[in-house]
Amino acid sequence: MSEDSLRNDILKEIFNISVGKAAGLLSEIINRTIILTVPQVDVLNINEEIQLEDYLPKVTDGALMVSSISFHDILKGKANLIFPAHKMRTFINLCMNENNENDDTTFTDIDYDIIKEIGNIILNSIVGEVGNFLDIRLDYSLPEVKVFTQLNLKKNLENKEYPHILILYITFIIDETEIEGVILVNLTLNSLNELMKNLDRIEKKLYE
Amino acid sequence: MNKIPYNLLNEISEGIIVLNEKLEIFFWNYYMGILTGVQEEEVLNKDVFQVLPNLNVPYFHKTIHDVVDKGHKMFFSAAMHKELVNINKNYNLNLKASGFINDGERYLLLEFIDVTNQFIQINRLKDYVNELRQVNKELIEKEKTIRDLAYYDQLTGLANRTLFYDLAEKCLEIANRNHIVLCLMFLDIDKFKNINDNFGHKVGDKVIQKVADLLSEVTKEDEIVARYGGDEFLILMPNLTNYGHEELIAKIFNNKNKSIFHEGQEIKISFSIGVSFYPVDGTSIDKLITVADHAMYVAKAKEGEDNCYCNSCELCTICQ
Amino acid sequence: MKILVVDDSVFSQKITCNLMKGLLTDTEFIVAGDGEEGLEKYKAIQPDYLFVDLLMPKIDGKELIRLVKEIDSTAKIIVISADVQKNVREELEKADILAFINKPLNEDKAKLISALIKGE
Numbered sequence: 001m002s003e004d005s006l007r008n009d010i011l012k013e014i015f016n017i018s019v020g021k022a023a024g025l026l027s028e029i030i031n032r033t034i035i036l037t038v039p040q041v042d043v044l045n046i047n048e049e050i051q052l053e054d055y056l057p058k059v060t061d062g063a064l065m066v067s068s069i070s071f072h073d074i075l076k077g078k079a080n081l082i083f084p085a086h087k088m089r090t091f092i093n094l095c096m097n098e099n100n101e102n103d104d105t106t107f108t109d110i111d112y113d114i115i116k117e118i119g120n121i122i123l124n125s126i127v128g129e130v131g132n133f134l135d136i137r138l139d140y141s142l143p144e145v146k147v148f149t150q151l152n153l154k155k156n157l158e159n160k161e162y163p164h165i166l167i168l169y170i171t172f173i174i175d176e177t178e179i180e181g182v183i184l185v186n187l188t189l190n191s192l193n194e195l196m197k198n199l200d201r202i203e204k205k206l207y208e
Numbered sequence: 209m210n211k212i213p214y215n216l217l218n219e220i221s222e223g224i225i226v227l228n229e230k231l232e233i234f235f236w237n238y239y240m241g242i243l244t245g246v247q248e249e250e251v252l253n254k255d256v257f258q259v260l261p262n263l264n265v266p267y268f269h270k271t272i273h274d275v276v277d278k279g280h281k282m283f284f285s286a287a288m289h290k291e292l293v294n295i296n297k298n299y300n301l302n303l304k305a306s307g308f309i310n311d312g313e314r315y316l317l318l319e320f321i322d323v324t325n326q327f328i329q330i331n332r333l334k335d336y337v338n339e340l341r342q343v344n345k346e347l348i349e350k351e352k353t354i355r356d357l358a359y360y361d362q363l364t365g366l367a368n369r370t371l372f373y374d375l376a377e378k379c380l381e382i383a384n385r386n387h388i389v390l391c392l393m394f395l396d397i398d399k400f401k402n403i404n405d406n407f408g409h410k411v412g413d414k415v416i417q418k419v420a421d422l423l424s425e426v427t428k429e430d431e432i433v434a435r436y437g438g439d440e441f442l443i444l445m446p447n448l449t450n451y452g453h454e455e456l457i458a459k460i461f462n463n464k465n466k467s468i469f470h471e472g473q474e475i476k477i478s479f480s481i482g483v484s485f486y487p488v489d490g491t492s493i494d495k496l497i498t499v500a501d502h503a504m505y506v507a508k509a510k511e512g513e514d515n516c517y518c519n520s521c522e523l524c525t526i527c528q
Numbered sequence: 529m530k531i532l533v534v535d536d537s538v539f540s541q542k543i544t545c546n547l548m549k550g551l552l553t554d555t556e557f558i559v560a561g562d563g564e565e566g567l568e569k570y571k572a573i574q575p576d577y578l579f580v581d582l583l584m585p586k587i588d589g590k591e592l593i594r595l596v597k598e599i600d601s602t603a604k605i606i607v608i609s610a611d612v613q614k615n616v617r618e619e620l621e622k623a624d625i626l627a628f629i630n631k632p633l634n635e636d637k638a639k640l641i642s643a644l645i646k647g648e
Contacts, residue, residue, distance in 0.1 A: 006538060013537040013610075016583065017631045020610030028267045029288060033615045038536070038583055069281075095288060108330045113285035113302055113323070124280045131278065133632075142281045142304065206542045 007199045012041045015168050018129035022122040023172065030095045035173035044165040052154045055167050057084050057182050064148045065107075067119020070141040071127050075134070075194060077162055077187040079123045085147065087179050088115060094174045112145050119143045126168070126183060134198040162186035223301070223320030229276065231256050234315065243299060243320060272305065276316060281306045286323050300327040361435040363413060364420035372434035372442055376493045379432070379446040383486055390486035391445040391453045394500035395423070395460075396508065398478040400439035411470050415477060418468050426459040442497070453483055453518070454526045461514040478513035480504050488520045529555045530573055534566035534592065535581035535608070543633055544579060544608060551642035563587025567595055577626075577645060582609040582616070593623055604648075606641060608633055
């Protein structure tokens with residue numbers, strides 16, 4: 001997406017703000033400071049020859065946890081928060097403040113609920129902030145949580161209905177532990193166009 | 209309000225609250241009554257934060273406003289919000305919030321979902337797993353103890369005969385393949401019976417321990433020290449170079465710790481050492497031990513203290 | 529009057545400048561894209577006010593503020609950041625900054641800042 005770096009810059013800034021808000025909320029809930037790092041954004045099209053695996057988090061034990069919400073109305077798509085399973089375990093331990101030596105990557109129902117909540121906070125913030133900037137209101141679903149292998153996830157995300165993918169790389173640092181994850185937003189073609197149209201509109205206004 | 213859905217909401221095993229835009233209680237179902245002990249009549253039209261003061265925290269306010277203003281759906285897990293949603297400490301509750309419009313008015317739906325059983329079950333499982341871990345740990349420790357008993361001498365901690373034979377076989381194999389010279393020493397404590405008789409078995413044990421420590425101290429990592437029996441020890445040097453056995457014997461004889469003190473008296477310890485070599489004196493461990501044993505008796509027969517005898521080593525300076 | 533805006537987002541730089549230009553006449557706006565550039569330009573230009581973003585590559589906002597305060601302890605600094613955590617804010621306010629504004633910057637917030645500046 002290097003054709004228009006200002007577009008990319010605007011997207012990055014939108015994500016920056018939304019991740020900041022999400023971290024703010026999360027830090028209040030778990031009562032710890034969260035250090036953020038500079039996010040990075042890419043826009044992909046699965047119709048072009050790309051290897052989606054290259055963009056997904058690397059996992060040694062093969063399991064990825066995905067929390068996702070759907071949104072629709074003027075923009076239609078799905079937002080996915082993807083963490084490697086063992087990183088998710090670390091995240092949960094930190095949020096629960098349990099000093100857990102548990103590094104078990106089998107997750108209980110309680111763990112799933114926690115992941116649902118974290119996913120909801122982060123994804124709502126991101127999609128919400130995009131809505132804010134574009135001055136539109138969207139309809140949201142409640143989050144779903146699933147475990148995937150890298151291959152299954154790739155298949156799941158390569159959805160012909162939503163060929164356009166925004167990828168956002170985020171890193172949270174809680175108590176000196178780095179938690180790296182990926183946020184993937186699938187958009188329909190119309191939605192991507194709508195998004196780009198609005199980004200251009202914002203860009204134009206800057207120079208008025 | 210339509211009677212049929214109203215009754216339905218009172219049948220559900222979920223706490224349901226409906227708020228108006230001003231966050232005042234519009235509806236409070238039967239199950240909320242069970243969760244809180246408070247019935248609808250008492251709370252109708254009251255501000256929800258007055259009725260459920262635990263919700264009065266900044267992040268809840270922020271999230272609720274996002275639900276009203278932006279149409280977000282909110283989910284708070286029981287695990288992360290023990291104080292927030294625990295109206296009653298006996299329950300673990302997940303909280304969902306969403307907005308809806310009825311007759312042009314905005315309303316807020318709060319659902320309190322009881323997951324207490326999940327928590328109980330999972331905690332039981334966790335306890336069970338911890339118990340298993342503990343039992344497993346103990347089993348492993350017991351196994352180790354049994355293994356140790358089988359292979360190690362209780363008094364000194366040195367390898368016993370069984371372990372020695374095991375290790376020695378391996379060393380012989382390696383020596384055979386690589387054409388190396390091995391050296392076996394048979395070490396006997398002089399007049400040990402006298403020490404036992406004169407000073408008692410406790411002192412005798414102390415002497416054995418002292419000797420074991422001494423031998424461990426002067427030998428290298430790859431050299432094997434074992435207690436062969438009563439006051440007999442074996443030392444295997446798996447790769448003999450340059451009269452290394454002379455050096456070792458000298459170290460043993462000259463060691464400062466070669467005595468113990470008992471009731472103010474110094475009891476000196478003296479050794480007789482017999483030495484055999486592989487492959488010259490034999491190609492099996494039994495043969496080597498036999499030869500070294502005989503050599504030890506030759507050494508014992510010599511005059512004075514600290515004697516050694518090598519069966520085949522003609523060039524030895526120590527044991528002539 | 530000279531104002532230096534340090535932010536790694538060109539978009540954010542422009543928004544800040546555009547909003548503030550409308551309210552503060554006769555002011556020159558200079559921009560820098562990261563903490564390092566920000567420090568250099570600060571030394572060279574010696575602006576009246578410094579607007580800083582926290583999350584930047586190379587030298588981040590917090591570090592830049594520390595270095596600027598070493599040069600001039602009375603430096604007038606306004607933080608405009610996406611990081612909205614209370615502890616972060618409290619820590620920075622100890623460093624004696626003029627204001628801590630949460631992104632995104634809008635007209636209301638800009639008016640607040642201009643009032644602060646004019647009131648000085």
